Amino acid sequence: MSAPVQTPITGKECLVSSHSALYALVGFYSAFNTRDLGGMSRNWAQSDDIAMSNPLGGLRRGWEEIRGVYERIFNGPAKVYVEFHDYTLHESENLFYAVGRERGYLERDGRRLDLAIRTSRVFRKLDGRWQQVHHHGSIEDPALLERYQKAVRGEAF
Numbered sequence: 001m002s003a004p005v006q007t008p009i010t011g012k013e014c015l016v017s018s019h020s021a022l023y024a025l026v027g028f029y030s031a032f033n034t035r036d037l038g039g040m041s042r043n044w045a046q047s048d049d050i051a052m053s054n055p056l057g058g059l060r061r062g063w064e065e066i067r068g069v070y071e072r073i074f075n076g077p078a079k080v081y082v083e084f085h086d087y088t089l090h091e092s093e094n095l096f097y098a099v100g101r102e103r104g105y106l107e108r109d110g111r112r113l114d115l116a117i118r119t120s121r122v123f124r125k126l127d128g129r130w131q132q133v134h135h136h137g138s139i140e141d142p143a144l145l146e147r148y149q150k151a152v153r154g155e156a157f
Contacts, residue, residue: 004100008085021096022089024123024130033081035074041067045124045131054137055117055145056152077154078108082115096123096130102137106151113147113157116140 011030015023024043031039041063044050048062057069073080087100102117122134139145151157 004086004088006085008083008103009087010083019129021091021123021130024096024132025084025089025098025121028121028132029082029084032070033083037067037070037074040070043132045126045133047133050133052135054135055139055148073152076152078106078151080104080106080115080152082117084119094125096125097121106148108151108154108157111151111157113144113151115148116144 009026009029011026011028011033013026015026017023027039028043030036031043044063044066046063050063050066051059051061052066052069053059054069056073057066060066060069082102082104084098084100084102087098090097090099097120099120100118102115102119104115106113106115117137117139119137120135121132123130124133125131139148147157
């Protein structure tokens with residue numbers, strides 16, 4: 001087991017090689033934090049066998065279902081920012097996964113909710129490029145989870 005990396009990933013990192021696994025991970029956070037649906041689409045594999053399980057969308061399979069979750073977040077009334085920290089990276093020839101935590105916040109109507117999410121992301125090398133094929137995120141604190149879900153839906157939190 002490798003030691004956790006201390007430098008957070010925000011999506012603003014400058015990387016030399018667009019073919020590295022880390023580049024794909026940074027690309028996800030860049031697309032998420034700038035609400036870039038096109039960038040998010042390029043980050044995920046475009047197939048029916050990809051999957052995402054997170055606090056907002058539940059279990060979603062295939063890019064069409066996953067895209068709907070991101071559209072709801074990006075077009076909703078709340079601004080959500082997350083960065084990846086306290087993580088380990090694991091890479092083989094055609095598989096890469098990252099396991100760690102996300103911290104950040106949700107802002108809406110002048111209110112802020114600090115976020116703490118356990119996260120794993122899995123990427124496969126497809127056509128010479130790393131593409132995300134699985135994500136799992138969970139919020140441990142039930143009260144925080146409820147407030148987060150309400151805030152994204154536009155309800156009082």
